[in-house]
Amino acid sequence: MIEGGANYGKAKLTKNDILNNENILGYYISGIPKYKLTNRFTLQSEFQYSVEGFGLGDGYSPHPIDQKHNLHYIRIKPELELGIMGPFSVIGGLNYGYLAFATIQNGNSSSKVSKGTYDNDDLGILAGFNIALYKFNIAFKYNYGVASIFDLNLTDIQGSDLGQVKAKNRFLQVGVGYRIDFKI
Numbered sequence: 001m002i003e004g005g006a007n008y009g010k011a012k013l014t015k016n017d018i019l020n021n022e023n024i025l026g027y028y029i030s031g032i033p034k035y036k037l038t039n040r041f042t043l044q045s046e047f048q049y050s051v052e053g054f055g056l057g058d059g060y061s062p063h064p065i066d067q068k069h070n071l072h073y074i075r076i077k078p079e080l081e082l083g084i085m086g087p088f089s090v091i092g093g094l095n096y097g098y099l100a101f102a103t104i105q106n107g108n109s110s111s112k113v114s115k116g117t118y119d120n121d122d123l124g125i126l127a128g129f130n131i132a133l134y135k136f137n138i139a140f141k142y143n144y145g146v147a148s149i150f151d152l153n154l155t156d157i158q159g160s161d162l163g164q165v166k167a168k169n170r171f172l173q174v175g176v177g178y179r180i181d182f183k184i
Helices: none
Strands: 002-014 020-022 024-031 034-036 041-057 067-085 088-106 109-112 121-133 136-145 150-155 161-178
Touching: 002 020, 002 136, 024 067, 024 161, 041 088, 041 161, 067 121, 088 136, 121 161
Parallel strands: 002 041
Antiparallel strands: 002 024, 002 161, 020 041, 024 041, 034 041, 041 067, 067 088, 088 109, 088 121, 121 136, 136 161, 150 161
């Protein structure tokens, strides 16, 4: 199956009351081979290119998002699909992502982020559901990040330590797919 759609989410910041962190809209495209195990269970391996990220502001400026951080991931998602009733099924699995590159957007200018700013690896738990109609598929998936994608030590204007901020990816994916049948 070939699938594509929108990502809506952010990197959830922990231990933070200074930085404003906003959801952004991204996109994804996937190739999903499926292996039917039984009448109701299907094993699938989703291979995905995904643009995710978050908007970041300082909490003092009049605009809610000062910077847009775009994270470009190559994702591998081993998933198990359980057919519930008719065209409806639920999905669960892991979501591993490798950060290919990252950019920061300030207004109309964009710059690449140096390697090491974000962790290369991302790990999350995936849950969602599918609606299969003929050869078409509508997917709703949520990724709950369990690994931190960056650690940041915050200081105030005087240089006093305000603590460490960690971020974990959290996003919703909504997509449409088309099934291509192969007989082996």
